[in-house]
Each structure stands twice: as structure tokens, then as C-alpha cells.
Amino acid sequence: xxxxxxxxxxxxxxxxxxxxxxxxxxxxxxxxxxxxxxxxxxxxxxxxxxxxxxxxxxxxxxxxxxxxxxxxxxxxxxxxxxxxxxxxxxxxxxxxxxxxxxxxxxxxxxxxxxxxxxxxxxxxxxxxxxxxxxxxxxxxxxxxxxxxxxxxxxxxxxxxxxxxxxxxxxxxxxxxxxxxxxxxxxxxxxxxxxxxxxxxxxxxxxxxxxxxxxxxxxxxxxxxxxxxxxxxxxxxxxxxxxxxxxxxxxxxxxxxxxxxxxxxxxxxxxxxxxxxxxxxxxxxxxxxxxxxxxxxxxxxxxxxxxxxxxxxxxxxxxxxxxxxxxxxxxxxxxxxxxxxx
Amino acid sequence: xxxxxxxxxxxxxxxxxxxxxxxxxxxxxxxxxxxxxxxxxxxxxxxxxxxxxxxxxxxxxxxxxxxxxxxxxxxxxxxxxxxxxxxxxxxxxxxxxxxxxxxxxxxxxxxxxxxxxxxxxxxxxxxxxxxxxxxxxxxxxxxxxxxxxxxxxxxxxxxxxxxxxxxxxxxxxxxxxxxxxxxxxxxxxxxxxxxxxxxxxxxxxxxxxxxxxxxxxxxxxxxxxxxxxxxxxxxxxxxxxxxxxxxxxxxxxxxxxxxxxxxxxxxxxxxxxxxxxxxxxxxxxxxxxxxxxxxxxxxxxxxxxxxxxxxxxxxxxxxxxxxxxxxxxxxxxxxxxxxxxxxxxxxxxxxxxxxxxxxxxxxxxxxxxxxxxxxxxxxxxxxxxxxxxxxxxxxxxxxxxxxxxxxxxxxxxxxxxxxxxxxxxxxxxxxxxxxxxxxxxxxxxxxxx
Numbered sequence: 001x002x003x004x005x006x007x008x009x010x011x012x013x014x015x016x017x018x019x020x021x022x023x024x025x026x027x028x029x030x031x032x033x034x035x036x037x038x039x040x041x042x043x044x045x046x047x048x049x050x051x052x053x054x055x056x057x058x059x060x061x062x063x064x065x066x067x068x069x070x071x072x073x074x075x076x077x078x079x080x081x082x083x084x085x086x087x088x089x090x091x092x093x094x095x096x097x098x099x100x101x102x103x104x105x106x107x108x109x110x111x112x113x114x115x116x117x118x119x120x121x122x123x124x125x126x127x128x129x130x131x132x133x134x135x136x137x138x139x140x141x142x143x144x145x146x147x148x149x150x151x152x153x154x155x156x157x158x159x160x161x162x163x164x165x166x167x168x169x170x171x172x173x174x175x176x177x178x179x180x181x182x183x184x185x186x187x188x189x190x191x192x193x194x195x196x197x198x199x200x201x202x203x204x205x206x207x208x209x210x211x212x213x214x215x216x217x218x219x220x221x222x223x224x225x226x227x228x229x230x231x232x233x234x235x236x237x238x239x240x241x242x243x244x245x246x247x248x249x250x251x252x253x254x255x256x257x258x259x260x261x262x263x264x265x266x267x268x269x270x271x272x273x274x275x276x277x278x279x280x281x282x283x284x285x286x287x288x289x290x291x292x293x294x295x296x297x298x299x300x301x302x303x304x305x306x307x308x309x310x311x312x313x314x315x316x317x318x319x320x321x322x323x324x325x326x327x328x329x330x331x332x333x334x335x336x337x338x339x340x341x
Numbered sequence: 342x343x344x345x346x347x348x349x350x351x352x353x354x355x356x357x358x359x360x361x362x363x364x365x366x367x368x369x370x371x372x373x374x375x376x377x378x379x380x381x382x383x384x385x386x387x388x389x390x391x392x393x394x395x396x397x398x399x400x401x402x403x404x405x406x407x408x409x410x411x412x413x414x415x416x417x418x419x420x421x422x423x424x425x426x427x428x429x430x431x432x433x434x435x436x437x438x439x440x441x442x443x444x445x446x447x448x449x450x451x452x453x454x455x456x457x458x459x460x461x462x463x464x465x466x467x468x469x470x471x472x473x474x475x476x477x478x479x480x481x482x483x484x485x486x487x488x489x490x491x492x493x494x495x496x497x498x499x500x501x502x503x504x505x506x507x508x509x510x511x512x513x514x515x516x517x518x519x520x521x522x523x524x525x526x527x528x529x530x531x532x533x534x535x536x537x538x539x540x541x542x543x544x545x546x547x548x549x550x551x552x553x554x555x556x557x558x559x560x561x562x563x564x565x566x567x568x569x570x571x572x573x574x575x576x577x578x579x580x581x582x583x584x585x586x587x588x589x590x591x592x593x594x595x596x597x598x599x600x601x602x603x604x605x606x607x608x609x610x611x612x613x614x615x616x617x618x619x620x621x622x623x624x625x626x627x628x629x630x631x632x633x634x635x636x637x638x639x640x641x642x643x644x645x646x647x648x649x650x651x652x653x654x655x656x657x658x659x660x661x662x663x664x665x666x667x668x669x670x671x672x673x674x675x676x677x678x679x680x681x682x683x684x685x686x687x688x689x690x691x692x693x694x695x696x697x698x699x700x701x702x703x704x705x706x707x708x709x710x711x712x713x714x715x716x717x718x719x720x721x722x723x724x725x726x727x728x729x730x731x732x733x734x735x736x737x738x739x740x741x742x743x744x745x746x747x748x749x750x751x752x753x754x755x756x757x758x759x760x761x762x763x764x765x766x767x768x769x770x771x772x773x774x775x776x777x778x779x780x781x782x783x784x785x786x787x788x789x790x
Binding site for chain 2: 061256277
């Protein structure tokens with residue numbers, strides 16, 4: 001992935017230049033960027049660069065909501081006498097997501113493996129993916145709970161976005177990564193800038209065991225899961241903030257006057273009723289079963305099922321560590337399992 | 342054309358439904374806006390039904406029951422009289438115009454009274470115009486600046502917790518060694534340095550336990566699931582629990598609801614000078630705390646509570662007062678902008694020691710009370726419904742608010758209802774083993790195990 005120093009793709013843009021570029025983009029497309037909603041940084045639609053929360057390390061919810069929203073209507077179902085009419089709602093709005101961190105962008109790549117590359121492709125996800133340009137922003141430093149470099153990523157990895165920005169003293173170094181990105185930056189008339197992002201060394205705050213060194217299949221029946229999950233509350237916060245959790249539920253609901261909608265909403269294996277079967281059988285009745293599933297899904301099942309090979313489906317953003325109300329820590333699980341023979 | 346409101350009228354079959362008939366027979370004019378729903382008793386009208394009506398686009402809801410003392414089932418209308426005013430306060434607080442929801446009494450012979458109430462109610466709702474309760478699918482609300490206020494920061498005083506930590510460890514060791522309990526639930530420091538719940542089952546591990554101003558979790562949340570015996574033959578071993586004053590109140594409510602037997606839990610009560618948030622400031626919850634010592638405990642740790650200065654006002658109360666002083670539309674904006682951030686992750690519900698229904702009403706797979714969606718309507722219904730279900734039960738521990746990943750001030754709803762309950766019934770949850778005053782418990786239902 002490393003490009004030669006002084007790559008012609010890297011140019012310098014000032015803060016003012018960036019602002020006016022984003023403002024210009026926001027005129028024709030929907031601009032989604034980190035924004036402070038009552039003090040909480042979230043990806044939301046912004047009217048212009050002045051609404052963007054600059055200087056935050058990361059949002060509470062990840063960028064996955066731009067492609068896989070918490071709540072979406074798939075179909076509208078109309079009853080017309082005896083006939084039933086279905087109307088699909090494929091999103092077509094062009095959107096630009098600004099401020100995407102490399103860990104989240106990597107999460108999008110991992111979601112692609114399921115939603116796009118595993119047939120049948122998901123038309124809703126595919127359409128949003130097609131109509132979206134990702135503008136990445138390299139991290140200045142690793143946050144206290146970040147561990148992207150322990151799971152195969154880097155705080156300045158540019159491979160999963162369309163345009164990448166690196167913060168430097170004079171503004172930002174802008175790098176075109178894809179043709180989709182280049183088409184947006186070509187008219188800016190920026191000067192080529194001599195910059196090598198890989199010179200910068202990031203300091204980890206916390207030593208994290210690599211999940212690839214752990215022998216997952218043999219740990220499934222381990223008593224550890226029951227013990228480590230005792231404090232878990234079975235809420236879904238970890239899954240909903242995760243850039244790669246993508247379970248959903250679908251249900252048809254009445255919207256009045258003989259019309260129905262088919263809804264797709266986020267769901268999570270952390271909930272007790274997830275995969276509830278007819279007759280009331282719960283697939284994973286204990287908290288330990290559910291947390292084990294979460295860890296196995298991240299580090300073993302997902303990559304295997306989607307054919308990604310031996311990689312981690314956790315991108316090390318650390319969001320789940322931050323939001324867990326009772327301090328369940330994915331890196332601690334890795335450390336504990338790493339000690340198993 | 343003038344606006345004609347849609348009004349849902351829940352009419353008791355024994356009185357007001359017949360009263361409506363009486364009005365008809367006597368040819369007294371009543372408005373045609375009413376969609377009458379015949380119910381066996383006004384006590385049948387659960388708050389969820391009223392909320393569902395508004396969620397589905399009603400402009401007003403009218404509940405008419407028998408006069409107090411005349412109920413066909415003796416006390417059915419008492420239930421309505423207890424519950425619905427609390428719901429009225431909640432919906433008003435969430436931004437519904439108070440005139441849109443009304444409870445009144447009409448007997449079978451009072452045709453004229455029925456017509457009078459129905460016409461007056463309809464006129465008032467007509468004047469208000471359409472209810473804007475039901476939200477469009479992708480509406481996003483900006484927080485009004487009027488309510489965006491800075492929280493008053495009270496730096497947390499430096500306190501020494503070493504003595505309490507030692508006492509907790511000693512007691513835990515004693516309980517585990519003697520076999521009195523199978524597990525001690527307390528607090529530990531995680532490898533990352535955060536304080537979190539700990540489950541100690543062996544006496545030699547008791548040195549893990551700590552006490553510090555970051556022991557914010559209400560550990561009573563773990564008790565019902567742990568102590569619920571899965572089969573009548575097999576009983577679960579007793580548990581010891583480190584409890585702050587607010588946690589101990591939750592234990593009282595759990596006991597009042599027969600979730601487990603008192604002897605199953607050994608409460609290691611710890612006196613509390615308040616807790617701090619991640620920024621090192623006193624938690625807003627603690628600034629209004631009235632209790633320094635646990636209300637129920639088997640072992641008391643840190644006996645001296647003279648250093649405790651109860652405060653009477655805090656930003657929460659000022660916030661409630663400010664919201665109440667605002668217009669219904671302003672309150673609705675405020676709450677929608679808060680609920681907008683919710684993702685229905687249920688962290689609030691799961692962290693609550695008193696949210697312990699086997700299946701949450703708002704997570705049923707039949708969409709009866711709320712849809713599956715993570716849209717504004719569903720999120721609001723969930724939060725308001727949950728607040729209502731906690732009325733008279735919530736102990737203001739604010740565990741829900743602290744668990745929320747997106748900082749929704751859910752605690753304000755609970756606090757508002759706790760105030761209403763205190764005003765109406767002189768009752769504060771958890772000070773004694775007593776069930777919520779708005780829950781009617783039949784004599785046969787409530788018994789000591």
C-alpha cells in the first residue's frame with residue numbers, strides 16, 4: 001500500500017481551502033460529517049463546514065450508519081383490492097462522508113465482503129456504497145482505547161477511502177486514492193506536496209495481543225466465557241457502535257390506511273431474544289454464549305464465512321470499550337485468551 | 342373547512358358507554374369526532390393504550406369511567422384515577438398539550454354530562470389544531486439553544502477510601518470462608534484502570550475488591566437473574582452485594598416485588614459521600630441525594646455520615662423547572678432532539694435494577710405496543726413507556742443515564758415522575774419494602790414466599 005515519497009497524488013490544502021471545498025460539495029450532495037449533537041459527536045448531515053466538529057478523535061457511532069442505517073424502509077406494500085403492490089425503496093441520494101477514520105473505513109471494507117461480495121448483493125447497501133464518497137482523515141495520535149495497529153490496521157492507512165487527508169502544520173495533505181475521489185479534487189488546482197505519511201510513528205497506549213495468534217476453535221467450550229460475561233448487561237451498545245457489526249431484523253409493519261412497510265433495523269447477538277426460535281427456544285440463553293459469539297464473530301467466524309482469510313473483523317477502533325457501561329473490554333479478552341495454552 | 346380532530350374515547354361499558362347511549366336516546370347533540378372504544382372498565386385503559394392512540398395519529402384521547410365509588414368492579418376506576426394522571430404528567434412533560442388527554446367520570450344516566458364533556462373536550466382539541474405527536478419518518482431535530490445549558494460542575498472532594506476497601510474485603514472474605522454466600526458482587530479495577538463490577542467466588546480473590554468514588558454501577562441489577570431459582574428443587578446460593586444508599590433502595594423495591602427472598606442476599610452497605618463522573622466532578626445524581634447511609638443492609642461499612650451534606654437543588658431540578666416553564670412545542674422539540682440520538686441499544690434498560698420483565702413490552706416480536714423501527718416515534722414510545730413503568734419504582738440511581746452511550750438525559754423523565762408520585766401519594770420508592778402506589782396488587786397476588 002505504501003506509495004513512493006512525493007507521490008503526485010499528494011497535494012497541500014489549507015483549512016480555508018478545505019472548508020470551501022466541503023461547502024461547495026454540500027451544495028449538490030448530502031454532506032455527512034462528525035457533528036456535535038448536544039455535545040455528543042455523531043455522523044450527521046451538516047449544512048456546511050461550519051457545522052463540522054473539528055478536532056474530535058472519533059464519533060460515538062461509526063460510519064457504518066451511512067451505508068447501513070439503524071432504520072430503513074425496504075419496501076412499501078400496498079393492498080389494492082385483491083392485488084398486492086410492492087414498491088422498493090432503493091436510496092439514490094449522493095452523499096459525501098467526511099472525517100472517516102482509517103479504522104472505520106476498514107470496517108466498511110469488511111462490510112463490503114458480506115453485503116456486496118457474498119451473493120446475493122444487498123441492493124440497498126450497494127446503492128449507498130455506489131453513491132457515497134468517503135473522505136478519510138488520518139489520526140493525529142492513537143486514542144486511549146484505540147488498537148488498530150494490533151489488528152492489521154494503521155492510524156494513517158489510506159486504502160479504504162476515496163480521498164485521504166493528513167493533518168500537517170500548514171493545513172492538510174490531500175491524497176487521491178480512487179478515481180471517484182480524484183474526480184472531486186481535480187478541479188481544486190492544488191500543488192503537489194512532498195510528504196510521506198509513513199514516516200510518522202504512532203505510540204500505542206496499551207499493549208494488545210494479536211487475535212491472529214489465538215487458537216480460536218479450541219476455545220469455544222472453555223469455561224472462561226461464563227466467567228468473563230458475568231458483568232455483561234446484555235445491552236447492545238457494543239454492537240451498535242461497532243463499525244463491523246451488521247446483524248439486522250426485518251419486519252412488516254402497518255403504516256395505516258392499508259399500507260405496510262418492510263423495515264430493516266439493527267439487531268444484535270447481545271440481546272437475549274436474538275435468534276429466538278418458534279416455540280421459544282433461545283439459541284444462546286446465557287450471557288456467556290452471547291459474548292462468546294461476539295468475540296468469535298469478530299475474530300473467527302466472519303472472516304471465514306466471507307472468505308476474507310485469516311484477518312480480524314475487529315478494526316480496533318475501541319468504541320465498544322468506551323461505551324460498555326460495565327467495563328467489558330475486548331482487548332482484555334484477547335489478553336486472557338492469549339494466555340491460554 | 343375547519344379542522345375536525347380525531348378523538349379516541351375509551352368508554353366504560355357499565356357507565357359512560359351507556360351514558361353515550363342515553364345522550365343519543367335523549368337526542369342530546371354530541372360531537373361526531375369521537376371514535377368510541379368500549380372497554381369493560383376504565384381500569385382496563387392501560388397507559389400503553391393511550392400512548393398507542395397518540396402514536397397512531399389521534400388528536401385527543403378521552404377516558405370516561407364510572408364515578409368513584411360506583412365501579413362495577415369496586416375499584417377498577419381507582420386504578421384509572423391513580424395511573425392516568427401520572428401518564429398525563431408524563432405526556433405533558435414530553436410536549437403534548439395537556440388539553441389533549443382527559444380522564445373524567447360519567448354515569449349511565451348522565452347523558453347530558455357525557456355530551457357536555459365530549460363537546461367541551463372536542464372544542465378544546467379543535468382549537469389546538471392537529472396533534473404533531475406522530476413524526477415523519479426521517480425528521481431530525483436540532484437542539485434548541487434555549488435548553489442547551491452547561492452543567493454545573495462540582496469538583497469531587499478528595500476522599501480516602503482505604504478503610505472502606507479494607508472493610509469490604511474483610512467482610513467478603515469472612516462471608517465466603519464461612520460459606521454463607523456463594524458469590525460477592527462488588528467493584529474491582531480493570532486492567533485498564535477503570536472501576537467495574539466484580540464477582541468474587543473464592544475467599545483468596547477478595548483482595549480484588551475496592552471502594553472508590555468511581556463505584557457508580559448499581560449492582561442490584563445483577564440480583565434478580567442470579568437469585569431467581571431456575572427449578573423449585575434447585576435453589577441458588579445466597580449472594581453478598583456491595584450496596585450504596587441508592588442501590589439499597591433498589592433492593593427494597595426488588596424485595597417488595599418478590600423477585601427473591603430477603604435471606605438470599607447479604608447486603609454489605611457502604612455509606613456514600615457521592616460519586617464522581619469521568620471528568621472528576623460530582624455526579625449530578627449525587628448532588629440531590631438525600632441518603633448518606635443504606636436503607637437496608639446486613640453489614641454497614643463506614644458508619645460515620647456526619648460529613649454528608651445533602652443538597653436540595655441541582656441542575657436536574659432546574660432543568661425540569663425550565664422545561665415545565667416552556668411551551669409544549671418547546672418541550673417536544675427538546676425531547677425529540679434527545680431521543681433522536683437513541684439507537685435502541687437498551688443499555689438504559691439493561692443497566693436498570695428495576696427493569697426486570699422477562700420480555701420487555703417494547704421488545705415483543707409482535708409490534709403490538711411499539712414497532713421494531715429505530716425511528717423517532719418508536720424511540721420516544723420506548724423511553725416514555727419505560728419511564729412510566731418505573732413510576733413509583735425508580736430510585737433515581739441514574740444508572741440508565743450513565744449507561745447511555747449518547748448521553749440522553751433519561752433521568753429527567755424518571756425524576757419528573759418521582760416528583761409527581763411524591764406529590765400525589767407522599768411516596769418515595771425504596772425507602773421501605775413497599776410496592777409502587779400506582780400498581781394495584783390484588784390480595785392474592787402479593788404474598789410472602
